[in-house]
Amino acid sequence: xxxxxxxxxxxLRKPAKPGQNGHxxxxxxxxxKDSPPERQADSQKLLDKAKEAPIDVAGWVxxxxxxxxxxTGMLYRKVPKGTNWFYTLGSATLFAxxxxxxxxxxxxxxxxxxxxEAYGSITHLTNDVFLGEFVRGTHKWGASVMTILxxxxxxxxxxxxxxxxxxxLNWVIGVVLLILTLVMGFTGYLLPFDQRxxxxxxxxxxxxxTGPVVGPYLSDFLRAGAEFGPSTLSRFYAIHxxxxxxxxxxxxxxxxxLVVKLGTTAPPWVRGAKPKPSRTVERVNAGANGxxxxxxxxxxxxxxxxxxxxxxxxxxxxxxxx
Amino acid sequence: xxxxxxxxxxxxxxxxxxxxxxxxxxxxxKDSVMMLVVAIVIVVMALxxxxxxxxxxxxxxxxxxxxxxxxxxxxxxxxxxxxPPELVPIATIGIPTIAMMLLLLLPFYxxxxxxxxxxxxxxxxxxxxxxxxxxxxxxLGASAGAPDKIEMEVAAEYEEGKQFVAQSxxxxxxxxGENGNDGPxxxxxxxxQQIPRAAIYRSLQxxxxxxxxxxxxRPNEINAAADFLATLD
Numbered sequence: 060x061x062x063x064x065x066x067x068x069x070x071l072r073k074p075a076k077p078g079q080n081g082h083x084x085x086x087x088x089x090x091x092k093d094s095p096p097e098r099q100a101d102s103q104k105l106l107d108k109a110k111e112a113p114i115d116v117a118g119w120v121x122x123x124x125x126x127x128x129x130x131t132g133m134l135y136r137k138v139p140k141g142t143n144w145f146y147t148l149g150s151a152t153l154f155a156x157x158x159x160x161x162x163x164x165x166x167x168x169x170x171x172x173x174x175x176e177a178y179g180s181i182t183h184l185t186n187d188v189f190l191g192e193f194v195r196g197t198h199k200w201g202a203s204v205m206t207i208l209x210x211x212x213x214x215x216x217x218x219x220x221x222x223x224x225x226x227x228l229n230w231v232i233g234v235v236l237l238i239l240t241l242v243m244g245f246t247g248y249l250l251p252f253d254q255r256x257x258x259x260x261x262x263x264x265x266x267x268x269t270g271p272v273v274g275p276y277l278s279d280f281l282r283a284g285a286e287f288g289p290s291t292l293s294r295f296y297a298i299h300x301x302x303x304x305x306x307x308x309x310x311x312x313x314x315x316x317l318v319v320k321l322g323t324t325a326p327p328w329v330r331g332a333k334p335k336p337s338r339t340v341e342r343v344n345a346g347a348n349g350x351x352x353x354x355x356x357x358x359x360x361x362x363x364x365x366x367x368x369x370x371x372x373x374x375x376x377x378x379x380x381x
Numbered sequence: 382x383x384x385x386x387x388x389x390x391x392x393x394x395x396x397x398x399x400x401x402x403x404x405x406x407x408x409x410x411k412d413s414v415m416m417l418v419v420a421i422v423i424v425v426m427a428l429x430x431x432x433x434x435x436x437x438x439x440x441x442x443x444x445x446x447x448x449x450x451x452x453x454x455x456x457x458x459x460x461x462x463x464x465p466p467e468l469v470p471i472a473t474i475g476i477p478t479i480a481m482m483l484l485l486l487l488p489f490y491x492x493x494x495x496x497x498x499x500x501x502x503x504x505x506x507x508x509x510x511x512x513x514x515x516x517x518x519x520x521l522g523a524s525a526g527a528p529d530k531i532e533m534e535v536a537a538e539y540e541e542g543k544q545f546v547a548q549s550x551x552x553x554x555x556x557x558g559e560n561g562n563d564g565p566x567x568x569x570x571x572x573x574q575q576i577p578r579a580a581i582y583r584s585l586q587x588x589x590x591x592x593x594x595x596x597x598x599r600p601n602e603i604n605a606a607a608d609f610l611a612t613l614d
Binding site: 148151182192200238251270287327 | 382386387390391393394396397398399400401402403404405407408409411412414415416418419420422423424426427428430431432434435436437438439440442447448449450451452453460469470474475478481484485487488489491494495496497498501504505508512550588590591592593
């Protein structure tokens with residue numbers, strides 16, 4: 060795969076070979092006196108200014124957030140040699156989650172979580188609402204696809220040994236996300252409120268109830284009482300709509316933060332060359348600079364912040380002396 | 382993994398990273414292609430398979446099939462494999478909980494610094510066996526139907542109870558004669574030898590264990606079902 064150079068920032072680009080881009084070999088303009096460059100009109104100046112507006116806005120935001128170093132560091136961080144298609148399964152799972160979130164929002168606009176009206180609201184959504192059945196189908200099958208993808212992603216991490224040092228914590232977060240995905244599947248299954256989903260949920264909640272110690276409490280919590288009652292459905296709806304998605308978004312954020320910070324693994328069969336002794340020194344220095352970051356971006360970010368602090372501390376010292 | 386292994390891994394990772402390509406646009410390109418494939422698959426499934434709506438949930442009707450979503454089949458099938466009633470809690474909560482804890486704590490007990498699957502025979506074998514077991518249990522769950530007929534000659538006065546039992550989803554979990562799935566519930570072919578009619582009736586009322594209760598069904602139907610079941614010996 061070869062991308063145009065414009066997509067890659069200058070420091071990472073390969074330098075052009077002499078004469079490659081035509082520099083120095085182009086023909087000069089025929090005669091400057093015959094066609095002098097025109098004076099810029101006022102409208103042209105305005106246009107130029109407008110063209111710079113996005114850069115000005117970006118600069119304004121960057122001055123206040125310092126986000127540029129993070130964003131460029133994240134985008135242009137290097138992924139290790141040998142990164143292949145197996146490494147797309149995580150982002151594919153994220154994409155399936157985003158699709159579930161989007162279609163779920165539209166479904167919730169028409170859904171009524173009461174035992175009397177739930178079934179009718181789904182019928183209305185399916186038969187009368189524009190694209191209603193399509194969005195519901197997307198949500199229903201998207202759930203299956205997301206479950207498959209999250210298992211495949213976990214399989215990749217397992218067989219590549221990617222859960223080992225230093226990525227143990229990210230594995231734990233990932234397993235919690237897997238469990239939450241299954242909880243979403245379980246709680247969402249009741250919401251259409253047809254016979255199949257109702258009775259499957261009755262049995263499912265009973266299964267939870269047979270567990271030791273916490274079992275009965277868990278099934279009482281899920282049912283909102285000892286019996287399957289009117290508030291059971293709204294309880295499942297709240298868990299499915301608010302509690303679990305909120306947890307998942309937070310944990311996905313943490314998961315991705317650690318991915319960017321620690322970097323993705325290389326496939327276990329790809330070997331780097333034997334590191335030279337000089338490299339050891341370099342790495343130790345890098346570790347001392349930014350204990351938290353192995354990628355250049357966050358190390359840069361830290362040194363910037365530290366520099367800022369240092370200067371401020373310096374000023375404070377001076378004012379104290381005065 | 383001792384600290385020397387850790388240091389060595391980080392060094393090698395640094396080298397591999399230096400030899401790699403920038404995330405944007407190279408990895409982003411692959412990710413985007415994959416996302417597009419996922420989107421197309423979901424949309425095609427939604428268009429082709431649709432989202433049909435079953436009959437409305439009704440606690441008082443008795444014709445239903447308690448089937449979970451397909452990705453829970455493997456959990457449900459564990460119940461069929463482990464049948465003795467005193468072991469049911471182990472199957473329902475014990476095994477899934479243990480499996481979950483094993484999965485969650487994997488990096489803490491697998492201390493082998495090796496990463497290549499062919500150099501981690503135990504982990505690779507365990508992973509493959511888990512996948513095979515889950516696939517097999519899912520297949521079992523998918524192919525287990527919920528029959529609604531009992532091919533058994535009974536006296537005319539028990540015919541109504543037989544119909545009720547056949548059409549109430551009992552066969553999804555109980556075996557009666559030649560029909561029904563053998564599990565998670567006990568076989569009912571000779572149930573009258575084991576418990577009296579009053580106990581059968583009570584079971585239908587309260588729904589012991591994971592069985593749903595039939596308390597909302599019409600009393601004469603429950604009575605007829607109990608009468609029929611009490612003849613099975």
